[in-house]
Amino acid sequence: MEKLLATDRNIDYLYPHVDVWGFPISSYLFLGGLAAGILLFAALYYLLGKEKDMPFTVKIGPLFAFPIIVLGLILLIFDLHHKLYVWQLFMTARAVSPMSWGAWTLVIVSIFSLLWPLSFIDSIDDYLVKRGWSNMTKVTEYLIKLEHKWLIPHFIIIMFRKYRKFFAFLMLLFSIVLGIYTGILLSAFNAHPLWNNPILGPLFLTSGVSTGSAFVMWLSENKKERLLMSAIDMSLIAIELFFIVHMFMGMEAGAEVYKQAADLFLGGEFTAVFWGVFVGMGLILPFILEAMELKGFHIPIVIPAILILAGGLLFRIIMVQAGQMSEYPMFP
Amino acid sequence: MAIDVNKCVGCGDCVVACQTENNVPLGYSRDWIMEFVKGDYPDLFLHFESQRCNHCDDTPCVRTCPTGASHVTEGGIVKVTHDECIGCGACIEACPYDARYFHPDGYVDKCTFCDHRVKDGLDPACVSVCPTECMHFGDLDDPESEISKLLKERENYTILPEAGTKPQIYYLK
Numbered sequence: 310m311e312k313l314l315a316t317d318r319n320i321d322y323l324y325p326h327v328d329v330w331g332f333p334i335s336s337y338l339f340l341g342g343l344a345a346g347i348l349l350f351a352a353l354y355y356l357l358g359k360e361k362d363m364p365f366t367v368k369i370g371p372l373f374a375f376p377i378i379v380l381g382l383i384l385l386i387f388d389l390h391h392k393l394y395v396w397q398l399f400m401t402a403r404a405v406s407p408m409s410w411g412a413w414t415l416v417i418v419s420i421f422s423l424l425w426p427l428s429f430i431d432s433i434d435d436y437l438v439k440r441g442w443s444n445m446t447k448v449t450e451y452l453i454k455l456e457h458k459w460l461i462p463h464f465i466i467i468m469f470r471k472y473r474k475f476f477a478f479l480m481l482l483f484s485i486v487l488g489i490y491t492g493i494l495l496s497a498f499n500a501h502p503l504w505n506n507p508i509l510g511p512l513f514l515t516s517g518v519s520t521g522s523a524f525v526m527w528l529s530e531n532k533k534e535r536l537l538m539s540a541i542d543m544s545l546i547a548i549e550l551f552f553i554v555h556m557f558m559g560m561e562a563g564a565e566v567y568k569q570a571a572d573l574f575l576g577g578e579f580t581a582v583f584w585g586v587f588v589g590m591g592l593i594l595p596f597i598l599e600a601m602e603l604k605g606f607h608i609p610i611v612i613p614a615i616l617i618l619a620g621g622l623l624f625r626i627i628m629v630q631a632g633q634m635s636e637y638p639m640f641p
Numbered sequence: 642m643a644i645d646v647n648k649c650v651g652c653g654d655c656v657v658a659c660q661t662e663n664n665v666p667l668g669y670s671r672d673w674i675m676e677f678v679k680g681d682y683p684d685l686f687l688h689f690e691s692q693r694c695n696h697c698d699d700t701p702c703v704r705t706c707p708t709g710a711s712h713v714t715e716g717g718i719v720k721v722t723h724d725e726c727i728g729c730g731a732c733i734e735a736c737p738y739d740a741r742y743f744h745p746d747g748y749v750d751k752c753t754f755c756d757h758r759v760k761d762g763l764d765p766a767c768v769s770v771c772p773t774e775c776m777h778f779g780d781l782d783d784p785e786s787e788i789s790k791l792l793k794e795r796e797n798y799t800i801l802p803e804a805g806t807k808p809q810i811y812y813l814k
Contacts, residue, residue: 320669323739329730390728391747397708397725408707408731497705499805500737564803637737637801639675 327501327633333388335625338491339520340381341415342513342621344374345488346521348422350538352481356474364436365529366538368429372448373524374422378415407497411490418487421480427452428469440530488514495632503570503635504628506559512552513625519545520621523595527614535610539599542617546596553588570635579631587627591620642754642768643788643797644691645813648775651676651689655767655776659693662755662766666745671752672767691767691776694719694740694752695800695808702732702741711749717781717809718756723748737804754778781809 322328351371354360360367386395399416403409426433430449437445456463469476492513495504519542526538560571573579595613602608651674659665659672672693679688696719703711703719710725711732721732721741726748733741733749744750755765759778763769768776779788792811799808 320742323733323742327734327739329733388729389747390730390743390749391726392728394724394727394748397710397727400725401709403707403709405704406707406731408705408729412707498734499701500735566803633734637804639738639800 326636330388330629330633332626333384335629336622337381337384337388338494338513338625338629339622340377340384341411341491342488342517342625343520343524343618344377344381344418344422345484345491345514346518347371347374347377347524348418348425348480348484348521349488349518350521350525351425352477352484355477356481363529363531363534363537364432365531365534366525368426368433369436370521370525370528371422372426372433372445375419375426378419378422382415382419407490407494410486411494414483414486414490418480418483421476421483423452424466424469424476425480427456427466428473485514488517491517495628498632500637501570501632501635502560502563502566502637503573504632506556506567508552508556508559509628512549512556515545515549515552516621516624519549520618523614523617523621526610527618536603539602539610539613542613543596543599543603546592546617550588550592566635566637570631573631573635579627582623583627587620587623591616591623595620642696642765642809643777643791643811643813645773645775645777645795646688646690647813648773649674649689649691650773651687652772654770654772655691658766658770659752659755662758663753665750669742669744669750671740671750690800690812692738692740692800693767693810694736694754695738695806695810696752696754698807698809699805701735701737701806705731705735707731714756716756716759718754718759719751720753720756721749721751723750737801737806738808 347370350366351368354363355367386392389395398409398412401409402413426449430453434446434449437443437449456466489510492510495501496506496509499505522538522542522545526535526542529535529538557571557574560567574583595616598608598613598616602610602613653674656670656672656674660670663671665671672691675690675692677688677690678685680686696717698717700711700713700719703713707729708725708727710722710727711719712722713719728743728747728749730743730749733739733743741749741751755763755767758765764778768778777788777791779786781789781792783789791813796814797811798814799811802808
């Protein structure tokens with residue numbers, strides 16, 4: 310049986326397969342995961358009482374989270390087709406829609422990502438000068454100015470400082486929600502069998518946290534901090550590989566459409582880029598480099614860090630693209 | 642809605658009627674005709690299906706909509722409130738039938754079963770113009786309606802029931 314034609318259906322983003330979400334969405338998923346990872350480590354190590362030992366993780370890293378989230382939001386809004394109505398997202402909260410969850414989570418997380426560094430503002434300045442990043446003190450100056458102009462009422466910052474443990478706990482929770490949501494967003498679509506698997510949430514969370522640890526390990530100057538992040542990242546990569554294998558095992562054991570979805574990666578057109586570039590160069594190679602670093606070899610940390618960050622972005626580009634190609638066949 | 646695939650000749654009148662009735666922008670359509678070749682050579686025959694939104698009972702598009710713009714009306718028709726739609730594309734991704742598209746004005750548009758006609762007791766535009774009268778429209782909840790009787794009498798199928806959406810357009814074999 311062969312499909313001949315579909316009268317008047319020459320809408321290029323519907324045929325031959327749905328192609329509505331592109332680079333802005335995959336980059337946003339990457340940025341969201343990265344911000345979630347950075348904030349997760351900040352909250353976690355603060356709660357563990359490692360504020361002094363890991364100054365970058367707890368205080369400086371989150372300084373980057375806010376611009377990362379804002380960049381993601383700009384990309385998201387850029388991708389909307391009815392942009393002026395974006396406020397409609399916040400007129401309702403729909404429990405069954407992952408995107409509605411995401412919109413609200415992003416608001417909460419971006420507030421945290423602004424308040425967290427502000428509550429540490431004094432020690433951040435010292436750190437930046439010591440680090441030789443004096444230029445970045447302009448950012449903190451700007452934040453202080455913003456605060457003083459009552460755009461962010463001071464009592465909120467004072468309250469945040471006072472109950473920081475409680476807020477750290479909330480931030481930990483919401484960063485996990487944000488990380489998982491980037492995967493759940495895709496897995497909620499049963500029209501796309503590749504996305505429609507429950508492991509995508511944990512997989513995207515792990516990948517996001519891994520990019521977060523790569524970010525910290527790249528920019529921190531503290532040797533101990535870098536080595537710890539490197540070790541954590543190695544275990545995250547191992548978990549990620551485990552999830553990936555399970556994802557394909559699950560699909561291969563599934564119905565026809567799931568097998569076809571898996572085939573895109575097992576012999577299909579994404580095989581080389583997924584296994585060779587993403588798994589090979591974005592997971593296994595940085596894993597080996599990190600292991601060598603821990604064994605005492607001198608490896609410039611920037612190499613594994615960049616590989617993981619680029620791998621994380623590539624992974625999302627592949628998943629968004631391949632997912633849209635995985636569809637139910639429209640034959641009678 | 643029920644469509645008799647044996648009577649359908651694939652003329653495309655339903656497509657044009659819909660575009661005219663609903664002022665569908667050029668290059669877009671809310672319904673379309675799929676042509677398939679069935680059988681093995683030399684016993685080949687053409688199979689036509691007039692397709693549109695299936696107004697499913699279990700609507701993935703409504704579920705994924707973040708603003709509630711996509712909704713099911715009381716009679717079971719799936720609609721989009723244009724002023725609430727942000728054009729995120731989630732419902733387009735969610736629909737296994739590709740029944741939705743971005744209107745050039747930005748919002749998502751789709752078949753409404755011509756609810757403006759239906760509420761006056763008329764058939765949807767596509768049904769009313771069909772030259773072979775292969776399409777039937779009515780209330781599936783009413784066991785005495787013409788369409789309910791037809792579906793009891795004739796063998797029928799739905800498209801992609803395996804996608805789990807409980808589609809409400811039935812094709813009579």
